Amino acid sequence: MIETKSDTEISAIQDDLKHKGVKYCMGTYVDIHGVPKGKIVPINHLHHMAHGSELYTGYALDGLGQAPNDDEIASVPDLDHIIQLPWQPEIAWMPADNTLYGKPYELNTRVLLKKILQQANAMGFGMNLGIEAEVYLLKKNEDGSLDIPDPDDKLKKPCYDTRAFLSNFSWVDKMVTSMNDLGWDVYSFDHEDANGQFEFDFQYADALTTCDRFTFLKMMAKEYAKQEDLLATFMPKPFSNRTGNGAHFNMSLYDLESGGNLFQCKPEDDPHGLGLTRLGYQFIAGILKHGPALCAVFAPTVNSYKRLVRQGDMPYFTWAPVFNSFGSNNRTNSVRVPMGGGRCESRNADGAVNPYLAAALVLAAGLEGIKENLDPGTPQESNLYELTEAQREELGIGFLPRTLAEAVDAFAADPFVEEVLGSELRNEFIRYKQAEWNEYHTAVSAWETERYSHLF
Incomplete structure (x- = not known):
């Protein structure tokens, strides 16, 4: 049974929300793609919603399982993570967990993450997570094509361009003001590496809170x-000739009793000098062990692999994390330990990620690394793009999947995935992603028409 508040506590929350001007409560969970779904009730019906009054046909949703004759699933809002919409204060947004027959419904990825977090808690660990949010701000033309709204945003290297930033100040200011008013502590934001692209960095939090915030941030950015x-x-690669949208996962474990960072140590106490504890290296080893399978949830779309381009496919070095390897501040690795240590960063996560699903699977992989005392080996400090295939093989550095099809095959072949997700959620993910690949693979693109229609 998913716990909810007592009637007295719910009444107090209800009164507080009314005092703030809230008229409606939006209980929201995500489908397998991370897309929010939910129902809205008037504030006077919060008690009913909190006890699972809102029912859903799982068969009508992507990745929630069920057949047309199955009973409906319910949603129970998490009343500890309420966000009042900054742009529509009459509505309170509440992340929700699905139930079936009063029990947690584990095809709900937020429910899954809470389950894996409980396993970490049993080992004495909590998980902190920070997600770097990259997003394009674009205009849509009458023909449906996308374009850069600022005609002056034309630099070939527009990263950190202050002029383009100022041209979009109205939207950026709304974003940062709202995030700070919500207590997220934005500490940096900028015009990113591509024309029309921006990044927002806000303070890390426990994994569940950060996943809720990232889900809400995407909705807010669009509004x-x-x-x-x-x-x-947040599409991973809106333009073939511009940088893609990442959503890098910055992770560490903390001690449940003291709150101390269990990955942090002085660089002189780390044989590799990165400022990472043995526990941190074990965690990374678990990620690398299951790197190809994890790629399917970190980069979950056909379009994701237009971002993850290997050397040789482009005339210049990209920062695409295509290698199943780790290192220090070396961005040619898929996992890096940023300057100062104390955390690891998975760089192949992109803007299409379902944060709950990815966080659950990567946490489980890291915990396995700890349980099995795995060693990730020596950090890779070279520019891996410059190594030959023979040199990479000698170092034991493998490539991550190159297409969604390869990633789903790796996901399906790794027994660890079913152990973590259960057979139903595993099979749902595979089914949807194989269908996505097949639909893409049989579609005729504009590129093909342009190239072949007059050639043959």
């Missing part, structure tokens, strides 16, 4: 863009 007659997209 504020709409107010500017623009489109905000």
Whole structure:
């Protein structure tokens, strides 16, 4: 049974929300793609919603399982993570967990993450997570094509461009003001590496809170863009000739009793000098052990692999994390230990990630690394793009999947995935992603028409 508040506690929350001007409660969970779904009830019905009054046909949703004749699933809002919509304060957004017959419904990825977090708690660990949010702010033309809204945002290397930043100040200011008003502590934001692209970095938190915030941030970015007659997209690779949208996962474990960072140590106490404890290296080893399978949830779309381009496919070095390897501040690794240590960063996560699903699977992989006392080996400090295939093989550095099809095959072949997700969620993910690949593979693109229609 998913726990909820007592009636007295719910009444107090209800009164507080009414005092803040809230009229409606939006209980929201995500489908397998991380897309929010839910129902809205008037504030006076919060008690009913909190006890699972809102029912859903799982068969009508992507990745929630069920057949047309199955009983409905319910959703129970998490009343500890309420967010009042900054742009529509009459509505309180509440992340929700699904239940079936009063028990947690584990095809819900937020429920899954809470389950894996409980396993970490049993080992004495909590998980902190920070997600770097990259997003394009674009205009949509009448023909449906996407374009950069600022005509002056044309630099070939637009990263950190202050002029382009100022041209989009209205939207950026709405985003940062709202995040700070919500207590997220934005500590940095900028015009990113591509024209029309921005990044927002806000303070890390426990994994569940960060996943909730990232889900809400995507909805908020789109709403504020709409107010500017623009489109905000977290699509991994909107343009073939521009940088993609990452959503790098920055992770550490903390001690449940003291709250101390269990990955942090002085660089002189670390044989590799990165400022990472043995526990941290074990965690990384678990990630690398299951790197190809994890790629399917970190980079879960056909479009994701237009971002993860290997050397040789482009005329210049990209920062694409295509190698199943780790190192220090070396961005040619898929896992790195940023300067100062104390955390590890998985760089192949992109803007299409379902944060709950990815966080659950990567945490389980890291915990396995700890349980099995795995060693990730020596950090890779070279530019891995410059190594020959023979040199990479000698170092034991493998490539991550190159397409969604390869990633799903790796996901399906790794027994660890079923152990963590259960057979139903595992099979749902495979089914949807294989269908996505097949649909893409049989579609005729504009590139093909342009190239072949007059050639043959």
